[in-house]
Amino acid sequence: MWRLLGLTRPLAGVMALSVICGVAGHCCAILIPVLAVAEALSLAGVTAGAWPALSPGACAAVLAGLGVLRGVLHYLEQTCNHYIAFKLLAQVRSQVFASLRRLSPAKLAGADKGSIISTVTADIELLEVFFAHTVSPVGIATLTCAVMVRLIGGLAWQLGVVAAVGYLLVGVAVPLAVSRACAPAGVASRTQAAALSTYVLDGLRGLAEVLQFGAAATRLDGLDERSEGLAQTQRRLAAGASTGAAVTQALVTVLSLTTLVVGAALWGASSIDAPSAVLATVLQLSSFGPVIALANLGGGLQGTLASARRVIDLLDEEPQVEEVLEGDDIAFEGAAMKNVSFAYDEERVLDNVSLSVPVGGIVGITGASGSGKSTLCRLLMRFWDVTRGQVSISAQRIDTIRTDRLRELESLVEQDTYLFHGSIKDNLLIARPDASQGQLEEACRAASVHDFIMSLPRGYDTPVGELGDTLSGGERQRLGLARAFLHDAPFLILDEPTSNLDALNEGVILRSLDEQRGRRTVLVVSHRASTMAVADASLSMDRGRMS
Ligand SMILES: Nc1ncnc2c1ncn2[C@@H]1O[C@H](COP(=O)(O)OP(=O)(O)O)[C@@H](O)[C@H]1O
Ligand SMILES: [Mg+2]
Known part of the structure; x- marks a missing residue:
């Protein structure tokens, strides 16, 4: 994984821009409900601490502005991510081909032609998920959560602790658990998919033989068996992902309630005023976006890393014959x-x-x-x-x-x-x-x-x-x-x-x-x-x- 991250170094500027846009975008998204609640509170005649009181018209304008800004920032973030991903994919592809050239023809004459094909086509493609949807979301979630913990903690440190624990649970514990639980099924589904496509390709190539020897029914049975196996594995994967999503949702609700309860208790003890307690809850409730994005990554992460492993193994493989780069232009004399x-x-x-x-x-x-x-x-x-x-x-x-x-x-x-x-x-x-x-x-x-x-x-x-x-x-x-x-x-x-x-x-x-x-x-x-x-x-x- 560090090797993959190393590849992104020349593009660190774009990566930073993507993270900044992402953080700013999430902040806009979080501010929208917070501002709306603050406005509602001030209309009801309660001013919430340091929050500025706006006229309803101005508030509506700011909300609309934030909405648009959020969209623009999200667009910028995704553009940066995909720019990085496709640039790196092109680079990895050319490295893989360079190394195949180095390894061939011995490598291509060998038995593992099939696995080379799947590395060149499928595995490299999967790295897109890593570069575009893993690296910067982790940065964005970390930074956004840090900002939020700071903000909520500013209202009351106890609430800050609740927020920090919440983010860790949703953004780290759940993805890790899901990824661990889905790992065997993830690996199995890739192997089964590869076996299925080999079987189909094999059948197509040998179509004449299959028809001539009346083996169509047997081939079809084989096909059914393999697709049923794959479907079962994919159902297991889907079940794992949905369980993860359900747990995430439940955690978000429980954590928001906890903030409310802790806020109410603090208010009861006169540590904070009521509007701050309400705002802290809204902040917490609306700020799970970036960590939920991480939680959703969990199921696919193992597969992505396994693909990365195969690509890197190919890049690192020692060739059977070392290319000779220096020497004279000798003539042929037998x-x-x-x-x-x-x-x-x-x-x-x-x-x-x-x-x-x-x-x-x-x-x-x-x-x-x-x-x-x-x-x-x-x-x-x-x-x-x-x-x-x-x-x-x-x-x-x-x-x-x-x-x-x-x-x-x-x-x-x-x-x-x-x-x-x-x-x-x-x-x-x-x-x-x-x-x-x-x-x-x-x-x-x-x-x-x-x-x-x-x-x-x-x-x-x-x-x-x-x-x-x-x-x-x-x-x-x-x-x-x-x-x-x-x-x-x-x-x-x-x-x-x-x-x-x-x-x-x-x-x-x-x-x-x-x-x-x-x-x-x-x-x-x-x-x-x-x-x-x-x-x-x-x-x-x-x-x-x-x-
Ligand atoms: N890429 C390879 N990997 C492993 N064994 C091979 C490979 N190519 C050929 N062989 C084996 O080497 C032996 C000689 O093969 P080959 O040189 O193709 O013989 P010929 O051309 O005389 O038919 C055979 O037993 C064959 O199975
Ligand atoms: Mg021969």
């Missing part, structure tokens, strides 16, 4: 692996693998599924650091090469190509933003996808649907290759580049690889013998070992 062993977790995936890719050569690797071929490609990209042995590019250890230079030297095409929402052209330009149309077409010809693109109604400007679902696996794969050709890195790593292609398209691609021989160095992984035909040397992998 790649090598020496006695490399690697494990994602416990289980060893690569065992003492050595490999040499001479500059200008085409090296092929075959091997059964699960033998560690993709892992080897990713280690050459330094998505992870090796457990033992070393990977080197141009005879320099890969973990000492400047990371952005490494990305310029190497280009990896994996089996699945991700296409962004946008036109085909946009998707290709990611690899080289300043490429000309001629260069685009050349790359697409080499990847055997130019003719396909030209057959589309809008050619290169054809939009690819969400997730590229409108394209077949083979078309996506060829676009991925075109991207890599366009990127024009001297070292191309192709992980099963032709797995989704028919013999004809495979032939075109192999021929263009062959044509680029000498200009580019290629490592190609495939389980197809036909793809290996283009390689100068081919190696085979078996359960993490090179043979």
Whole structure:
């Protein structure tokens, strides 16, 4: 929580303005009934201590003025709060993305993709509640209560004590109790909501399978079960919040009565005059606004803090590979692996693998599924650091090469190509933003996808649907290759580049690889013998070992 508060430091001025507006606004709101009662008392012929006597007309004008002022101040306060909140949310988002960039691709390849998505979307959003509706209300309530205790205490110290105890009960004890009571349900509701949306998303993605295998009824039952569970938890939460609200209301009434009783007793003992006792009661009665706002926060606070925890954990997470920021622009002079062993977790995936890719050569690797071929490609990209042995590019250890230079030297095409929402052209330009149309077409010809693109109604400007679902696996794969050709890195790593292609398209691609021989160095992984035909040397992998 202190970390979050620390973020607000640069905006302390706005925060102070918000608190001042809030306090002033609440004071206006409190003054309205107090002034009205004082006026009524003076009309009845009793003047209340130091309160000024106004003519009814002037009093009405002042009351109206206070009402308007209250509105303006409240507006200002909310504006400041939301200004702070959204400014900070933008800042936190960019920090989270910076740290995801630092952590990826290892982090994104891991199992907790779902939880990252919920942190990036839901958790950050929840911080709005903290920044806009928690920090300054606490300041406002504290200050307003201090002013009120001072005012009421000025009339009689005993009444001041009653007021202070009252504010503490309503503004601190009740929110803490509610927050503690609601904590388990709060956590459960977030987990259940996340599970429900995963289930729905899962079902949507697999809709074809669900229908084909007649599993719709089972899926629906699963859906009902999950939404019923969530609804139950939410009912518990709502019950907790309503109990809190009821307790708050009861406390407010009891405390106001206590003030009245204590005031009456003091008046009986001639410690204060009757109007002061009445005014103290009205002051007390009308000044619970800011603490009630705090009491209402109670239910949500635990959830907000839990979200904040997850965001901060992500910001603090240590990356698998440390980015190298300094180093020379080395040229590509071949790649090598020496006695490399690697494990994602416990289980060893690569065992003492050595490999040499001479500059200008085409090296092929075959091997059964699960033998560690993709892992080897990713280690050459330094998505992870090796457990033992070393990977080197141009005879320099890969973990000492400047990371952005490494990305310029190497280009990896994996089996699945991700296409962004946008036109085909946009998707290709990611690899080289300043490429000309001629260069685009050349790359697409080499990847055997130019003719396909030209057959589309809008050619290169054809939009690819969400997730590229409108394209077949083979078309996506060829676009991925075109991207890599366009990127024009001297070292191309192709992980099963032709797995989704028919013999004809495979032939075109192999021929263009062959044509680029000498200009580019290629490592190609495939389980197809036909793809290996283009390689100068081919190696085979078996359960993490090179043979
Ligand atoms: N991100 C990962 N985290 C943990 N284990 C992984 C990960 N990626 C792959 N593996 C495991 O590593 C082994 C080798 O996988 P992979 O390199 O993809 O083999 P191949 O490409 O030859 O099919 C497999 O047993 C796989 O389950
Ligand atoms: Mg693989």
